[in-house]
Amino acid sequence: MFYDKLLTISEAAKILGISTSTLRRLEKENGVVEGYGLKVIYTPGGQRRYLLDEIQQLYTSQGFSGKVGFGIRPALLIRDFTTAFFEPHSLFSISVNDQVSSTIELIEAAKESNIPIIFSKTVYKPEEKISKLWGSKFPSLEILKVESPWVTPLPEISKYNFDLINETPYITDFHHSSLNSFLNEREIDTLILAGVTTSGSIRANAVEGLQQGYKMIVAKEAVGDRNKSIHTSTLIDLNARYADVMNVNDILTYYKSINTKQF
Structure with a gap:
């Protein structure tokens, strides 16, 4: 519209x-x-x-918004599709549109094309220094303890088997995790991001992924944030500097072009 x-x-x-x-x-x-x-x-x-x-x-x-394009070995990373971010009464709740249905499209097509899928969720670990530091800035993080129902994956997502599950207290999935080893072992060169929040972990993963040498693709309809203004401005900045912000349909078309035997 x-x-x-x-x-x-x-x-x-x-x-x-x-x-x-x-x-x-x-x-x-x-x-x-x-x-x-x-x-x-x-x-x-x-x-x-x-x-x-x-x-x-x-x-x-002004010289921004070039394209990194797709590579030949993609993986899909889904971040924080958990109760805390989709329950309307939660302090973490995003503006929900089509993120879940769009992500399911990406999952189904990835499985059909034999593309690796990583599911990640933010957890609060009181024994970790990062959780204490981040929690001092954002006290509500404490509800995201590992055993909390707030970190339960959404039912629509939990029915899938993922190639890697990452529970992390960190803002990016690359820090102190097996993600990089997982991607390197499979010679992944393109990482597609879905999940929340656009201005938080999605942005952080896009920046860190680029620094690690991956082509970073943000699935536009499959990411979300707490309000439209932050979401929109972050997508524009990501597309200008660190990643390609792509429509889900374009990503699905790319999936179909992949030679699945390479995996």
Whole structure:
């Protein structure tokens, strides 16, 4: 839908790294933001809106948003599809849309193409220094203890058998885990990310994965966050700097092109 591709002034200002007052000040009488070339669209109620596609194009024109593309040996990593992030009354709850159904599509197709799948979940380990540090910043993490029902995988996800399960107190799955060894043993060169949160572990995994030498792909419909503004701005920044943000359908088409015998 058209309005799904429009940003509020707060969302646009955050992505551009300027204040809302500056964005208003740069707006000329013709409705174009000086220096950025963005067209301002007014809603029937008089509120400013900005085209997401124009802001993405602005990144491209400034030398960002190149493509790393797909490799030849992919794996799928799913992070935090657990009760804590999908229960509406949870402090961790994201804005739920089609993340689960989109991820199931990715899982089913990955299994059909014999693509390795990793399931990961954040857990709080009081004996670990990282849990104490992270918990001092985000006290609610304490509910994510290993034995807690909050870290139970969603029923739709738990029915699958995964090639690797990673319970981690860390923000990325690469830190102090067997993930890198798992991927290297299988000569994986492309890591597709699904899960939550976009601005948290998905972003951290994308950055760390790139540093480890993997082609990082973020499945757009299969990731989520606590609000639209943070989610949208993070996807734009990830696509500009660290990963390719791809539609699930494009990833499924890529799956079909893989020679499954190579695994």
